[in-house]
Amino acid sequence: MKRLLILILLFNLSLSCKKDSGSDKVIIDTKNDLTIKNSLITSSFVGNGVQWGGYDVLNYWTGSPTLAQGDWDKLFKRVRFMRPPLVRIMVSAGWNYMNYTVFDPSKSDPVLIKILDFCQTEGISVMIGEWGHSGGTSIDQEWLENSAKFLEYLLKIKKYTCIKYFNMVNEPNGNWSSINGNYALWKTLIEQFYGKLTEKGINSAIKIIGPDIAVWDTNLTSWIINADFDLGAKIGAYDIHTYPTDIQVQEGTYQSMVKAYRNVAPASKEMLMTELGFKYDASSDLGKENARLIAADPFTSDDSNMMIFKSFYGIDMSAALIQNMLTGYSGSLLWDLDDAMYNIDGGGSTKLKRWGFWNILGSEKFGGAADENIRPWFYPISLLCRYFPQGSQIYDVALPDKKGLQAVAAKKEGNYTIAIVNSSYVSYDINLKMESGVAISSLNYYAYISGAGASFTGKIDTDGFAVPEESNVGIDFQKGDGKAITVPGKSFLLFTNIK
Numbered sequence: 001m002k003r004l005l006i007l008i009l010l011f012n013l014s015l016s017c018k019k020d021s022g023s024d025k026v027i028i029d030t031k032n033d034l035t036i037k038n039s040l041i042t043s044s045f046v047g048n049g050v051q052w053g054g055y056d057v058l059n060y061w062t063g064s065p066t067l068a069q070g071d072w073d074k075l076f077k078r079v080r081f082m083r084p085p086l087v088r089i090m091v092s093a094g095w096n097y098m099n100y101t102v103f104d105p106s107k108s109d110p111v112l113i114k115i116l117d118f119c120q121t122e123g124i125s126v127m128i129g130e131w132g133h134s135g136g137t138s139i140d141q142e143w144l145e146n147s148a149k150f151l152e153y154l155l156k157i158k159k160y161t162c163i164k165y166f167n168m169v170n171e172p173n174g175n176w177s178s179i180n181g182n183y184a185l186w187k188t189l190i191e192q193f194y195g196k197l198t199e200k201g202i203n204s205a206i207k208i209i210g211p212d213i214a215v216w217d218t219n220l221t222s223w224i225i226n227a228d229f230d231l232g233a234k235i236g237a238y239d240i241h242t243y244p245t246d247i248q249v250q251e252g253t254y255q256s257m258v259k260a261y262r263n264v265a266p267a268s269k270e271m272l273m274t275e276l277g278f279k280y281d282a283s284s285d286l287g288k289e290n291a292r293l294i295a296a297d298p299f300t301s302d303d304s305n306m307m308i309f310k311s312f313y314g315i316d317m318s319a320a321l322i323q324n325m326l327t328g329y330s331g332s333l334l335w336d337l338d339d340a341m342y343n344i345d346g347g348g349s350t351k352l353k354r355w356g357f358w359n360i361l362g363s364e365k366f367g368g369a370a371d372e373n374i375r376p377w378f379y380p381i382s383l384l385c386r387y388f389p390q391g392s393q394i395y396d397v398a399l400p401d402k403k404g405l406q407a408v409a410a411k412k413e414g415n416y417t418i419a420i421v422n423s424s425y426v427s428y429d430i431n432l433k434m435e436s437g438v439a440i441s442s443l444n445y446y447a448y449i450s451g452a453g454a455s456f457t458g459k460i461d462t463d464g465f466a467v468p469e470e471s472n473v474g475i476d477f478q479k480g481d482g483k484a485i486t487v488p489g490k491s492f493l494l495f496t497n498i499k
Contacts, residue, residue, distance in 0.1 A: 033482065035398040036409040036418065036434040042394040045410065046125070046270055046331035047085020048321055048385045054341030055111045056095045060348040061365050066110035071360045075338070076118055078357070078374065081465045082382040085390035087119065088127045088274055088333045090170060093134070093143060097150040105153045116154070120162045125390065127209060127274065127333075128154070129167030132178030139189055148196035155202050165209040165237060167274070168193055173213040173220060183223060186211065187230050194234045207236025212274060214241040218260040225264050237330075238265040241275035246286065246316050249278075250404050250423050255323040262328045270330040276320060277335040277355055278305055278313070299366045301344035301351035308355060311456040314377035314448060318421045318492050321384050322406045325394050334381060339371075357381075374464035376456050379448045380421075380492040383466055387417040387496040402428050405487065409434075410498075416440050417496040425489040432475070433482035440475050442497045444468035450490035 059065050067075070089112065091097075096112060097105045119126050128151070134143035154160050172179035172186040179186045190208060197203040210231075211223045227235055240261050248254040258273065265271045280287035286307065293306035300306065307313040317334065324332045336342075339359035344351040350365070357378040362371025388394075392410040399405055404424030410417045422428060447469045448458040459467040473495065475483050487493060 030431075032400050032428075032430050033398070034400055034405075034407055034420070034430045034432050036407075036432075036436075037396045037398055038435045039396045040393055041326065041328050041396050042330055042392075044330075045085075045325075045388060045390065045392040045394050046272065047390045047392075048332050048334075048381075048388055049084035049086035049088070049124075050082075050334045050385075051089075051275065051336035052079075052087045052115060052338075052341070053089035053091070053112065054338075057343055057346065057348065058111070061350070061361065064110075066114070067360065068364070071364075072114065074372070075360055077463065078378075078465075079118070079337075080122060081386070081463070082378075083122075083386040083389075084124060085385065085388075086125045086127065086164075086272075086331050086333065087337075088129070088167070089115065090129050090131050090167075091150070092131045093146060097153075098146060103146055103149060105150055113158070116158070116160050116162065120160055124162060125164045126160070126162050127165035127167060127272075128163055129165075129170070129209075129212075131170050133169055133189055134178075136178075137182070137185065139185075139192060144189075144192060144196060148193060148200060151197070151206070152200045152202055155205050163206060165207050167209050167212050167239070169212065171212060171214040171241060173211070173215075173223060183226065187227070190227075190231055190234060208234060209237040209239050209272065209274070210235055212239050212241065214243070214275070215257070215261065216242070216244075218257055221260055221264045224261060228264075228266055235269070237270040237272060239272040239274040242273060243275075243277050243279040243335075244320065245280055245284070246278060246423075247284075249316055249320045249323065254320065255327055258324060258329070259327045271328065273324050273329050273332040275335045276317075276324070276332050278307065278316060278320075280305075280307075297354075299350055299352050300354050301349075303344060304352070304354035306354065308357075308375055308377060309454055311376040311450040311454055312490060314380045314456070315421060315423050315450050315490050315492060317377055318380045318384060318419070319404070319406050319423045321381070322408045322419060322421055325388070325408045326397065326406070340366075376450075376454050378464070379456070379458055379460065379466045380494075383446055383492075383494050383496075384419060387419075387494065387498050389498065392417075400428075400430060402426075402430075405430075412498060415496075415498045416443075417494065417498050420485075420487055420493045422487045422489060422491050427489050428487045430485050430487055431482040432485050433480070434477040437478050437480060439478050440495075440497065441472075443473040443475065443495045444497070445470040445473050446492075446494040446496075448492040449488050 096108045134140035171177050213223050244254040294300045336355045339352045339354045339356040340361040342353040343349045359371040363369040388410050392412040395409045397407045407420040
C-alpha cells in the first residue's frame with residue numbers, strides 16, 4: 001500500500017509539471033490560469049444599476065406623499081456610495097401626471113422629482129417608462145399625448161439631461177401586461193409614440209428602448225428580431241428581463257440563454273438587462289424555504305425573494321451580473337433597491353414586494369428599525385455598480401475549468417477593475433494573468449465570503465459600506481507569471497484602482 005501511494009504521488013506530480021525537452025526548465029501546468037484577454041467584449045459600458053422609484057402608496061401608509069427627510073438622507077447616502085451608473089424608474093398617468101382628467105405633472109414632485117434631481121446632480125443615467133398603456137386592444141390617443149407631454153415636460157421644462165432611455169410598457173409579452181402579449185399592438189404603440197416625440201422635437205434627445213420582454217428560455221427571440229426589422233431606427237437600444245434560478249446561473253444555462261438574445265439584437269446598439277432577480281422552483285429546497293419565510297412575515301407578499309436576507313444571495317447575483325457582462329450586455333439593472341417602493345396591490349396593502357437592499361420604512365410602518373439596515377448582498381453589488389463605471393471597456397476572460405468560477409475585467413482611463421466570484425462551495429487556487437502584460441498599482445482589494453444565514457466575512461464601515469481588505473496592492477503582469485490567488489467557496493473578490 002505504501003509503495004502504491006508513492007507511485008500515485010509521483011504520477012500526480014508528473015501531471016503538474018514537466019521538463020522542457022533539452023533543458024532543465026520547468027513548465028508550470030496552466031490548468032489554474034484565469035487570464036484577462038486583450039479582446040474587448042464591450043467598448044463603452046453603460047453600467048450596472050437598480051430599479052428605483054415607486055413609493056406610490058406612501059399616503060396610504062404614512063399620511064404623507066413623500067418620505068421623511070431623514071429617510072431621503074439615508075437613501076441618498078447609500079445610493080451615493082453605490083454610485084450606480086444607471087437606474088430604471090417606471091411611472092403611470094395616475095401616479096405621476098394626471099389629476100383625474102387634468103394634466104398635472106406636479107403630482108411627481110413629492111417623489112419622482114426628488115429622485116431625478118438626485119440623479120441629475122450625481123451624474124446617474126435614467127431609464128424612464130410607462131408601466132402600461134391605456135386603451136386595451138387599441139391605443140387611447142389622449143393618454144398617448146399626455147404620456148409624451150410628460151416626457152417633454154421632464155426633458156424641456158425640468159431639463160433632465162440624465163434621462164437617456166424611454167421604455168413603453170413593462171413586459172409586453174406577458175398576460176399580466178396591458179399589451180397581453182400582442183406584438184402588433186406593441187409595435188404600433190412604439191410607432192405612434194415615436195411620432196409624438198418627433199412632433200415635440202425630442203426624438204433625438206432620448207432613446208426608445210425595448211422590447212422589455214420577460215424571458216425564461218430562448219423562445220421569444222422573435223420579439224427582438226421583429227422589432228429590429230419593423231422599427232429600425234425608432235428603437236435606440238434593446239432590453240430584456242430575466243429571473244433565473246440559482247442552478248441555472250451556477251451551471252451556465254443562464255448565460256447561454258441570455259446570449260441568444262444578445263446575438264439577435266443589432267451589434268451596433270446597446271443591449272441591457274433591465275430587470276434581474278432570482279426566482280426558485282417551488283419544489284426546490286430554496287423554493288420551499290422562500291415560501292415558508294414569506295408565510296412567516298406579515299409584511300411580505302408572494303411576489304418576494306426572502307433570500308435577500310441571506311449572504312449567499314450576494315454571490316448568486318454577482319455571478320449573474322458578471323455573466324451578463326461576459327455575454328456582451330451593456331449593463332444590468334437589479335430588481336430592486338428598496339422594499340418600500342412597491343406593494344402587492346398598488347393600494348393600501350401592507351404586503352410588500354420584498355426584493356431590496358433594505359426597507360426604508362421599517363421604523364415607520366413595517367415592524368422595526370432593523371428592517372432599514374443594509375442587507376448582505378449590498379456589499380458585492382454596490383462594488384459591481386461603483387467600480388464598473390459608465391464608459392468602461394469590458395474585457396473577455398479565459399476561465400479555468402472550475403465549477404461556479406466567473407470573472408470579468410474593466411478598464412477606464414488607464415485604471416482597472418477585476419471581479420472574481422465563486423458560487424461553488426469549493427475553494428480554488430488560481431493564477432491570475434493578463435495578456436496585455438501591464439503592471440497595475442494602487443489597487444484596493446475587497447473580499448466578501450458568504451457564511452451561514454446573513455453572516456459574511458468582509459470589512460464594512462459604520463454606515464455598512466464595503467471597506468478594502470488591503471490598499472495599495474500591486475499586480476505586475478509584465479513577466480507573464482501572474483498572481484497566485486485563493487478564491488474561497490461562496491466568495492466575491494474585487495481589485496480596483498478606479499476611483
